[in-house]
Structures are given as C-alpha cells and as structure tokens.
Amino acid sequence: MKGRLRTNLLRWVWLVSLLLLGIAAQSFGQGCSQCLDNTRATPPAVQAAYRKAIYLLGGTGAALFIAGTLFIRRER
Amino acid sequence: MSPILTPPEIDRRHRAHESDNGSGRRPPTDKLTGGNGEGGDNWNDRPQGRRGPRERLSQVRMGLFFGLFAVLMFFIAIVSAFFVTRASGHFDAYSHYVNEWLPTTIPSILWLNTAVLLLSSASAEMARRSMFREVDVMDEWIGLSRRTSQRAAAWLSVTLGLGGLFLVGQWIAWDQLAAQHVFFRSNPSSHFFFLITIAHAIHLFIGVSALIAALIGLRRSHKLASRQILVDATVWYWHAMGLLWIFLFVLLEYGQ
Amino acid sequence: MTAQHSRWTHHRTVGFGYVAISLAAACVGTVLSLLMRLHLTWPAWSLPLHGLILPEEYLALVTMHGTLMLFFVLTVAPQSGFGNLILPAQIGARRMAFPRLNAASMGLTGLALLVLLAAFFVPGGSPISGWTAYPPLSATALAGPGQGEGMDVWLAAIALFSLASTLGAINTLTTIVKLRGEGMSWQRLPLTVWGWFTAALLSVLVFSVLLAALAMLFCDRHLQSGFFLPTGDLVNGVLLQHHGDGSPLLWLHLFWFFGHPEVYIAILPGMGLTSMVLANFAHRRVFAYRLMIATTLLIGFLGILVWGHHMFVAGLNPFAGSAFALSSMAIALPSSAKVLSWLATIWRSRPRLTTPMLFALGFVSLFITGGLTGPILAQPILDEYLHNTFFVVAHFHLIMAMAGIFGLFCATYYWFPLLFGRLLSEPLGKLHFAGTLIGAYGTFLPMHLTGLAGEPRQYAQLTGGGSGPAGQLLQTTLPLQHGITYAAFFLACAQLPFLLNLVLTLRSHLLATPNPWSATTMEWASQDFDEASTEDKPTGLVTYRGPCHYSEDGVSFLPQWESGATSTLPPE
Ligand code: HEM
Ligand SMILES: [Cu+2]
Numbered sequence: 069m070k071g072r073l074r075t076n077l078l079r080w081v082w083l084v085s086l087l088l089l090g091i092a093a094q095s096f097g098q099g100c101s102q103c104l105d106n107t108r109a110t111p112p113a114v115q116a117a118y119r120k121a122i123y124l125l126g127g128t129g130a131a132l133f134i135a136g137t138l139f140i141r142r143e144r
Numbered sequence: 145m146s147p148i149l150t151p152p153e154i155d156r157r158h159r160a161h162e163s164d165n166g167s168g169r170r171p172p173t174d175k176l177t178g179g180n181g182e183g184g185d186n187w188n189d190r191p192q193g194r195r196g197p198r199e200r201l202s203q204v205r206m207g208l209f210f211g212l213f214a215v216l217m218f219f220i221a222i223v224s225a226f227f228v229t230r231a232s233g234h235f236d237a238y239s240h241y242v243n244e245w246l247p248t249t250i251p252s253i254l255w256l257n258t259a260v261l262l263l264s265s266a267s268a269e270m271a272r273r274s275m276f277r278e279v280d281v282m283d284e285w286i287g288l289s290r291r292t293s294q295r296a297a298a299w300l301s302v303t304l305g306l307g308g309l310f311l312v313g314q315w316i317a318w319d320q321l322a323a324q325h326v327f328f329r330s331n332p333s334s335h336f337f338f339l340i341t342i343a344h345a346i347h348l349f350i351g352v353s354a355l356i357a358a359l360i361g362l363r364r365s366h367k368l369a370s371r372q373i374l375v376d377a378t379v380w381y382w383h384a385m386g387l388l389w390i391f392l393f394v395l396l397e398y399g400q
Numbered sequence: 401m402t403a404q405h406s407r408w409t410h411h412r413t414v415g416f417g418y419v420a421i422s423l424a425a426a427c428v429g430t431v432l433s434l435l436m437r438l439h440l441t442w443p444a445w446s447l448p449l450h451g452l453i454l455p456e457e458y459l460a461l462v463t464m465h466g467t468l469m470l471f472f473v474l475t476v477a478p479q480s481g482f483g484n485l486i487l488p489a490q491i492g493a494r495r496m497a498f499p500r501l502n503a504a505s506m507g508l509t510g511l512a513l514l515v516l517l518a519a520f521f522v523p524g525g526s527p528i529s530g531w532t533a534y535p536p537l538s539a540t541a542l543a544g545p546g547q548g549e550g551m552d553v554w555l556a557a558i559a560l561f562s563l564a565s566t567l568g569a570i571n572t573l574t575t576i577v578k579l580r581g582e583g584m585s586w587q588r589l590p591l592t593v594w595g596w597f598t599a600a601l602l603s604v605l606v607f608s609v610l611l612a613a614l615a616m617l618f619c620d621r622h623l624q625s626g627f628f629l630p631t632g633d634l635v636n637g638v639l640l641q642h643h644g645d646g647s648p649l650l651w652l653h654l655f656w657f658f659g660h661p662e663v664y665i666a667i668l669p670g671m672g673l674t675s676m677v678l679a680n681f682a683h684r685r686v687f688a689y690r691l692m693i694a695t696t697l698l699i700g701f702l703g704i705l706v707w708g709h710h711m712f713v714a715g716l717n718p719f720a721g722s723a724f725a726l727s728s729m730a731i732a733l734p735s736s737a738k739v740l741s742w743l744a745t746i747w748r749s750r751p752r753l754t755t756p757m758l759f760a761l762g763f764v765s766l767f768i769t770g771g772l773t774g775p776i777l778a779q780p781i782l783d784e785y786l787h788n789t790f791f792v793v794a795h796f797h798l799i800m801a802m803a804g805i806f807g808l809f810c811a812t813y814y815w816f817p818l819l820f821g822r823l824l825s826e827p828l829g830k831l832h833f834a835g836t837l838i839g840a841y842g843t844f845l846p847m848h849l850t851g852l853a854g855e856p857r858q859y860a861q862l863t864g865g866g867s868g869p870a871g872q873l874l875q876t877t878l879p880l881q882h883g884i885t886y887a888a889f890f891l892a893c894a895q896l897p898f899l900l901n902l903v904l905t906l907r908s909h910l911l912a913t914p915n916p917w918s919a920t921t922m923e924w925a926s927q928d929f930d931e932a933s934t935e936d937k938p939t940g941l942v943t944y945r946g947p948c949h950y951s952e953d954g955v956s957f958l959p960q961w962e963s964g965a966t967s968t969l970p971p972e
Contacts, residue, residue: 085733099718100784106715111241115717117231118649121224122708122720125657128220129605129704132213136601137697139209140577141586199578203497207574214566214608221612221654225627232645234631244631244645328623332644335625339616 197369204373205380212384215347219388222343223395226336230400247400248337251320257313258393264306265386271299272379275372285368296375297362303382304355307348314345333400340392344385351385354378409499412819415484417506418476421513425472428517430892432465437885443861458860459528460546464519466531467554471561472513474666474804479603480509480568482669482811483596485819487572489923490590492581492941492961497574501567508564516557522549530858532655535628535648539620542635552621559614562607569603572596581922583943587690588960590921590947594693595672598700602661602668605704613654620646627651652714656707663800664703668696670807671738671767674760676947677810678742680919681757682749683950683957683969687741695734695741702731712783721780728778732771739768750954754917755829759810762837763803769841770799773848788858791851794844802840809836809898816905817912818923828901832894839891846884850877918957918969921947925961 099107107115233243274280274295283289318338321327328338354377361374407413438445439453439461446452453461484502488495496502519526527546529538533554541548576597580589589597619625626644628651633640679686686692708716708724716724742764751757773795777783786792809832816824854873855862862874862881915924925941941961949958956966 099716099721099780100713103713103715103718103721107717109235110717111231111233114228114231114233117228118653118717118720121227122653124227125220125224125609125653126705126707129217129609129657130701132217132605133601133701133704136210136213136573136604143577203574203578206577207498207501207570210570210573210604211566214570214604217605218608218612221609221657222616225612225616225650225654228650229627229644229646232647234645244643328619329625329643332626332646335619335627335644339619343615 200369201373201376204377208377208380212381215384215388219340219343219392222336222340223392226340226395226399229332229336232332244331245333245400246331248321248326248331248333248396249324250337250397251317253313253317253320254393254397257310257317258389260306260313261310261386261389264303264310265383267299267302267306268379268382271296271303272376274299275375281368281372292368293362293371296371297359300355300359300362300375300378303379304352304359307352307355307382311345311348311352314341317341337396340396344389344392347388348385351378351382354381406499409503411484411488411496411499411502414496414499414502414506415481415486418481418484418509421506421510422473422477422481425468425476425513429465429468429473432461432468434888434892436461436465437888439860440862441881441885453860455860456528456544456546457525459530459544459858460526460550462858463528463530463546463554464516464526467516467558469801470531470662470666471558472509472516474800475565475662476509477808478669478804478811479572479596479599479665480506480565482808482815483572483600486811486815486923487575487593487596488579489818490593490921491576491579492584492922492943493575493579495579496571497579498571502571505564505568505571508560508567512557512560512564515553515560519546519550519553519557522553524548524550527551527554532659533617533651534655535617535620535651536630536633536635536640539617539629540635540640541621542638542640552618555614555618555621559611562611562614565603566607566611569600569607572600573604576600581941581943584922585943587693588943588946589693590672591675591686591689591692591696592669592672592921594696595668595670598696599665599668602665602700602703606658606661609654610658613651613658616654617651649711649715652711653707656710657704659710660707661700661703663796664699666800666804667807668700670763670804670810672696673807673811673814674742674763674767675738675745676921677756677760677814678745678751678764679948679950680917681754681760682746682751683918683954684745684749685948685950687744688737689946689948691737692741695737698734699731699738702727702734706731709778709783712780713787718780725778725780729775732775732778735771735774739764739771754813755824755826755833756810756814756917758830758833759806759813762833762840763806763810765837766798766803766806766840769845770795770797770803774799786851788856789851790847790855790857793857794847794851797844797847798840802844806836806840809833814917815923817916820906821911822905822908823910823912823916824901824905828897828904832897832901835894835897836891839887839894842887843884843891846880846887850880850884853877915959918967920949920957920959922960925959 230245231243233241233245236242275292277292280289280292280295284292318341321334321337326334328335358374358378362371365371365374435447435453436458438447439458444452484496524541524545524547527533527538527550528544529547529551533551537543537547538551541551576589576593616625616627620627620629620642624642626642626646628646628648629640629642629644630647631645675686675692706724706728708720709728711724712721746761773791777786777792777795813824813829816822853876854870855877862877917924922941922943942963943960944963945958945960947960949960950969951957951966954969956968958966
C-alpha cells in the first residue's frame with residue numbers, strides 16, 4: 069500500500085519535473101534580437117569553436133566533480 | 145588505553161655525541177623513523193583500520209590529487225579559450241572575414257625538451273620506487289642504513305638536472321622565436337604559445353622547487369615516513385606536469 | 401612535523417582568523433552599500449569630507465561592495481571560517497589534515513583583503529567595472545579613473561584570493577575524506593559537512609579557471625594581447641591597440657564558469673546547517689536524509705553546468721541559451737527538494753523557537769522567496785527584459801546575501817556556547833532576528849517592483865536625466881526608492897542588538913551547560929576535552945549512528961557519540 073503510494077508520488081514528481089523542463093524547452097532557440105544578430109554575424113566555424121570550448125570546459129569540470137565523488141567512495 | 149609512546153627526550157638528545165660507529169654498543173639514535181605515534185600523528189586518534197604507517201602518505205597524496213584537479217582546470221580554461229580564439233576573426237572594411245591567426249612555428253628543440261622531460265619522469269619514478277623498497281626501508285627504519293634515502297637522493301638529483309635542462313630548453317625555444325621576431329604580442333597564436341609554455345614552466349618551476357625541498361628533506365628529516373612522503377608527493381606532481389606537457393605540446397604542435 | 405603542536409596552525413585559530421577577515425570586509429562593505437543607497441535616493445547629497453559622489457565613484461562603490469561581500473564575506477565566513485571552527489569536531493577529528501597549508505591560505509586571504517582595500521588609495525581610486533569585471537571596460541585604463549591601477553590591484557587581490565581558496569579547499573576535502581573519526585561513515589556525516597565538502601570540491605574546480613581568466617585579462621591590459629577584445633574597439637573615443645580578434649563573450653564564459661559555482665559555494669554550508677538546526681530544534685530526524693545528501697551533491701554537480709544563464713543577452717548563441725536554461729531549470733529541482741525536506745522536517749512539530757532556530761527558519765523563508773525568482777530569470781525570454789534590472793539584484797540579495805547572512809547568524813548563535821562557553825542572550829537575539837528579517841524583506845522585496853518598472857543595475861543616477869518615457873517610469877519608483885533606503889538603514893541598525901549581545905555575553909560569567917541545545921552531532925561531545933587545546937591526545941570518541949536521533953514522542957534523544965543510553969530532553 070505504502071509502496072504503491074510512493075511509486076505513484078514518484079511518477080508525479082517525474083511528470084512535474086518534465087513539465088517544468090518543457091517550459092524551458094518551449095523557448096528553444098529564441099534569443100533576443102541582439103543575440104540573433106550576433107550569432108548570424110558569427111561564422112559557423114566560430115560557433116563550432118565556442119560549442120567545443122563549452123563542452124570541453126563544462127565536460128572536464130563535470131567529469132572531475134564526478135571523479136571527486138567517486139574517488140571518495142573508495143574510502144570507508 | 146595509552147599508545148606506545150616514543151619518549152620525548154629521545155628527539156631532544158643531541159645526535160652528534162651518540163653515534164654508534166657501527167660497534168653495536170648503543171641503540172640506534174635515529175629513533176623517530178616511523179611507527180606508532182610518530183610526529184604528532186597519534187594512531188589512536190584514528191579509526192580502526194586506519195592505523196598504519198601509510199595513512200599520512202595517503203592523506204598527502206589525496207591532497208595532491210585534488211590540487212592537480214585545480215591545475216588541470218587551469219589549463220583546460222586556457223585551452224578552451226585557445227579553440228575559440230583560433231577560429232575567431234573579424235570583418236574588414238570590404239566585409240571580408242579575416243582571421244589573423246598565423247600558426248606559430250614550434251621550435252624543434254621542443255621535441256628534445258619533451259624527451260628530456262620524459263626521461264626525468266622515469267628517473268623520478270626510480271627515486272619514488274627506491275623509497276619504498278621493503279627490505280631497504282626496514283633497514284632504514286631500524287636505523288641500520290640510509291640506503292633508500294641515498295638512492296632516492298641520487299635519482300632525484302638526476303631528475304633535478306633533467307628538469308633544469310628542460311627549463312633551459314624552453315628558454316632557448318623562446319629565444320629562438322624572439323630571434324625570428326616572434327614575441328608574445330605578435331599574433332593570437334603566439335599569445336597562446338607563450339601563455340601556455342610559460343604557465344607550464346611556472347608549474348614546472350614549482351616542481352623543481354619541490355625537488356630541491358625533497359632533496360633537503362632527505363638529508364634533514366629524521367622520520368622515514370616524512371622522507372617517503374616528500375619524495376612520493378614530489379614525484380607524483382612531477383609525473384602530472386610531464387603528462388600535462390605532452391598534452392599541451394601535442395596541442396601546440398598539431399592543434400594550431 | 402610539529403605543526404599540530406602550534407597554536408598558530410590550530411584550526412580554531414585559523415577559523416577565527418577567517419571570521420575576523422570577513423567581519424572586517426562586512427563592515428566596510430556595509431558602509432559602502434549605505435553610501436550607494438544615499439546617493440541613489442538623494443543624488444545631491446554630499447558625503448562629508450569628500451563632497452558629491454560622482455557617477456564613477458558610485459560605480460567604484462558598487463564594485464568594491466560586491467567584491468568584498470561576495471568573496472570576502474560570503475565565501476570566507478561560512479566555508480573557511482566556520483569550516484575550520486567546527487568541521488574537525490563534527491567529524492570526530494582533532495585537527496585538519498594540513499594545518500600549515502591551512503594557516504597559509506588564511507594568511508593569503510588576509511593579504512588579499514589588504515591588497516583589495518589598497519585600491520581605495522591608489523591614483524584613480526578603486527575599479528569601476530563591477531565584481532564581474534567585464535571587458536572591454538576592465539581591460540583598459542581608458543575606461544575610467546579606477547580602471548588603471550585600481551583594476552590592477554583588484555586583479556592581484558582576486559588572484560591571491562583564488563590561490564588561497566584553492567589551497568584551503570584542498571585541506572577541507574582531505575580532512576573530510578581522511579580524518580573522519582571512528583564510526584563516522586559517509587551516511588552518518590552531518591549535512592553541514594556535506595555542504596562543506598561539496599563547496600570545497602567546487603572551489604577546487606572553479607577558482608583555478610578564474611585564475612586563468614585573470615591571467616589572460618592581465619595580458620590584455622599590459623601585453624597588448626586581445627583575448628577578450630575585438631579588433632578595432634573604441635573605448636572613450638580611443639582605438640585600443642592590441643592584436644587579435646577576441647571577444648568579451650569569452651571572458652563571460654570563463655568568469656561565469658567560476659561565478660555560478662561560486663554562489664553555491666557561498667550557500668551550500670548554510671543549506672546544510674539549516675537542515676541540521678531545524679531537525680535539532682524540532683526534535684525530529686531530517687526528512688529524507690540520504691536524499692538530502694544526494695541533492696547537495698547534485699546541486700554542486702549541476703551548478704557546474706548552468707553558467708550560461710548569466711549570459712542570455714550577452715550575444716550568446718540562442719541555442720546555447722536554451723541548453724543553459726534547461727540545465728538551470730533542472731537545478732531548481734534539487735533545490736526545491738531541499739525546501740520540501742526543510743518543511744517536512746518541521747511540519748507539525750513543536751519546535752523550540754530559539755534564536756538559531758529562528759534564523760534557520762528565516763533562511764528557509766528567504767531561500768524560498770529568492771529562489772522563486774531564479775527559474776523566472778532562467779527563462780531567456782523573461783530575462784531579456786529583466787536582465788540588468790533591480791529584479792536580479794532582488795533575486796540574488798534575497799537568496800544569496802540575506803540567506804547567507806542568516807545562515808551565518810544561525811551558526812553564530814548555535815555554536816557560540818561551543819566556541820565561547822556562553823549562551824548569547826535570547827531576548828536580544830530575538831530582537832536581532834526580528835529586526836534583521838524585517839529589514840531584509842523591507843530592503844529587497846521592493847526591488848522586485850522597481851526592477852519590473854525597469855530600474856537598471858549599476859546606474860549612478862535615476863533622476864534628473866532625460867524626461868523621456870523611461871525617465872518618467874523611473875520617476876514613479878522614487879517613493880519606493882526612499883522606502884528601500886530607509887529599510888537598508890534599518891537593517892544596518894538592526895545589527896546593534898547583536899553587537900550589544902556579543903559584548904554583554906562575553907563579559908558575563910554565566911557559563912553554558914554542556915550541550916545546551918540537546919544536539920546530537922559530534923562537535924557537542926567534545927566538550928569533555930578541551931577542543932582548543934593543541935595537545936595531541938586521542939579523542940576517544942566513537943560515532944555510533946547518524947545525526948538527529950530524536951524519539952518519536954519527543955522526550956529523549958540519542959547523540960551520535962552515545963553507545964546506547966538515551967538522554968532525556970529537558971522540559972520546555
Ligand atoms: C533555483 C535556482 C536558481 C536559478 C534558476 C537561478 C537563476 C539565475 C539567473 C538566470 C540569473 C541571471 C539573471 C541576470 O543576470 O539576468 C541569476 C543571477 C544570480 N543568481 Fe541565481 N538562480 C538560482 C539560485 C541562486 C542561488 C542559490 C544563488 C546564491 C546562493 C544565486 C545567486 C545569484 C547571483 C549572485 C546572481 C547575480 C550575479 C550578477 O549578475 O552579479 N542564485 N540567477
Ligand atoms: Cu547563476
């Protein structure tokens with residue numbers, strides 16, 4: 069009984085989370101006119117370079133954060 | 145429950161008058177070589193399962209590795225800026241897109257430097273390994289010889305020499321570029337070449353200082369555990385800087 | 401290795417050093433903020449001994465206020481200050497892992513503060529480009545009076561600070577991982593320790609990125625590189641001489657990669673403390689303890705991936721903006737999970753409303769109010785309007801500044817008996833709480849409204865400008881502006897009972913009983929040995945269970961250090 073309630077609740081939490089995230093996705097790709105202008109004036113190669121840099125910086129940071137937390141799990 | 149104590153007067157007594165000369169009449173004076181309760185690191189303070197001579201070593205290692213996380217992020221930040229700048233340009237008066245980036249020719253001496261740094265890493269590893277050779281460590285811990293420390297000091301000196309050589313090599317590379325009128329301010333790519341090599345050289349300089357500190361510590365420190373820690377941490381740092389250099393060198397050589 | 405035997409490297413000494421540093425910074429920062437309010441409300445008011453506050457001087461006030469408060473108060477006090485004072489005892493250890501490194505990073509932090517304050521006295525005065533130091537204004541002395549030597553001094557101070565924070569964080573991490581006492585497993589760690597841990601891990605990862613960005617900015621300023629400067633950029637009518645096609649956007653990426661985790665570094669310890677204090681005084685277990693550990697780590701992790709939400713109108717590619725909006729919305733989930741756990745912990749309990757409890761409740765309230773505006777700002781469309789308005793100022797002052805300060809006061813009242821052997825006076829404490837809460841909301845809630853009306857951030861003067869529609873709109877906010885300024889002064893004065901309380905309590909001879917709050921965490925066990933002692937003897941303490949074991953009927957509790965016998969809660 070209690071377990072069912074739990075899974076039900078969890079399902080709702082997931083739904084609401086997705087909804088919240090969806091609200092953000094609704095604005096997909098819309099920026100202010102300045103950003104649009106600026107992006108249109110940026111050659112694709114530069115855009116790709118920014119993308120790469122974001123992945124590199126964010127990816128390394130996130131990977132090291134995970135590594136740090138996994139690292140400590142080896143300790144009692 | 146009281147720990148096994150090393151009486152405090154032992155480390156206060158003066159060593160010079162008491163050396164044994166190998167006659168075996170006196171117990172070894174270099175008592176504080178390791179073991180229980182050493183150096184304010186009371187094993188009773190520690191939870192079960194953590195009461196061993198390697199605890200302090202593993203603490204220092206962990207601290208060092210977290211520090212290396214920071215170093216890595218420092219260079220990653222610069223490298224991601226490198227990618228962006230390499231691609232960036234501007235529109236000139238005729239609406240042409242110009243990219244000012246002119247790849248900096250990498251002086252070939254950097255290949256040599258890289259080889260030297262690799263060698264130095266090998267000798268550093270020899271030093272580190274020799275610090276943990278069990279039989280010798282036992283001897284040294286009891287006070288019968290200082291073979292491990294001596295051997296490690298020799299290898300560390302080699303590393304120090306090679307490390308110094310690397311730094312000199314880097315200096316020569318910068319000089320060669322200067323002779324071709326390539327300076328920091330010349331071009332976006334040279335900004336990065338100098339920024340990266342100099343930032344790495346500063347980190348390596350810290351490594352050289354650590355090597356010197358370790359060499360002094362090998363002579364001065366009374367505790368075998370401390371000597372091991374000094375060598376171990378220095379060498380791991382050195383390896384990390386070597387690895388980092390290879391990554392940066394590949395980037396500069398092939399990534400421009 | 402006699403480090404552990406020296407008073408100078410003892411973690412209590414270091415902790416008090418950090419607290420002193422942030423206290424000094426807080427005093428200066430507060431005065432600066434009051435000057436800002438005075439100037440905004442009465443632009444013609446002239447500062448005695450100084451004269452009128454010029455626009456560039458107003459910007460200097462903004463910059464120094466932000467830098468002092470964010471770096472030297474909200475980063476230093478919760479993480480390094482209380483981290484040192486309490487952390488070792490709370491994990492059942494007698495010391496920090498690297499006492500000398502610890503002392504050194506405290507010294508460096510103090511030096512950084514001195515260097516920063518020196519900016520007031522260099523030619524041209526302090527820098528004017530805000531705590532975020534956006535180029536091109538931060539990259540050239542042409543941009544304004546403080547952007548010459550003042551900016552160089554700022555760069556040096558922040559570089560020192562980054563170094564110090566990294567070293568301090570390494571010490572904190574190693575201590576938590578390696579020095580936990582007997583029985584202190586990961587699940588039994590108090591949530592405060594998890595907060596310190598996550599904040600330290602973030603510090604290690606992001607401060608060095610800031611350091612790299614500072615180094616590149618230094619090159620742009622003095623070595624004619626152009627990492628952050630576009631070609632042909634004019635500043636004050638002068639063409640910048642440099643090589644390269646850089647972009648300020650690059651600085652924004654690097655800076656906010658640091659900047660967003662930085663704001664979490666400021667708040668995570670307070671979040672952990674709030675959980676523990678609420679449970680302590682509600683005599684309940686923390687609701688969903690393991691989930692709270694997970695959300696702490698998750699907030700830290702996601703915090704690394706959301707930096708772009710500060711750049712929605714900075715020329716960011718709109719698709720990148722959407723991605724960052726998504727990750728920012730995602731971080732609201734663990735944050736709300738935390739709020740729910742706080743509410744569930746105290747739900748229908750009969751909490752003892754002591755001063756630390758009140759401040760913890762205040763923290764929850766402020767975190768909710770300030771947090772609600774976060775997801776609003778994280779919508780690129782809404783942020784296009786709200787960015788650089790006082791709406792943002794309201795958001796971060798409620799959620800970071802005020803919640804952070806409430807966390808600090810909570811810590812002070814809660815741990816005062818542990819640190820000084822005396823309880824702070826409750827009536828004065830409650831007066832202090834009431835005044836601070838009213839002052840905080842009175843100051844920062846109306847800023848939402850002025851922000852919605854379009855009041856821009858970092859503008860020296862709102863009136864007397866053009867009489868266009870924008871000017872007229874701002875005119876209508878003037879009554880609110882006055883109210884905000886009065887509230888700000890009220891908020892500052894509300895700290896007087898606290899000072900009085902400190903003085904009176906420290907002079908009194910009334911000693912607190914051991915464990916006066918019926919707390920369950922390890923730091924309260926150490927009262928039978930002198931925690932401040934530098935002697936190296938075993939703690940003899942064992943952790944038997946997780947924190948906050950209060951019985952269902954609310955009459956007894958089991959501290960972490962008791963092997964079996966329950967203690968009875970004192971009657972109310
Ligand atoms: C629910 C999670 C949160 C979200 C979605 C969120 C979102 C945002 C966004 C989008 C901005 C940029 C507004 C702009 O400049 O136009 C912002 C600014 C800010 N936020 Fe939050 N925030 C959250 C929680 C927090 C927390 C917990 C703190 C600090 C403890 C914080 C501190 C700040 C600060 C200091 C700024 C302003 C930085 C500046 O421009 O000087 N935020 N936030
Ligand atoms: Cu943010």
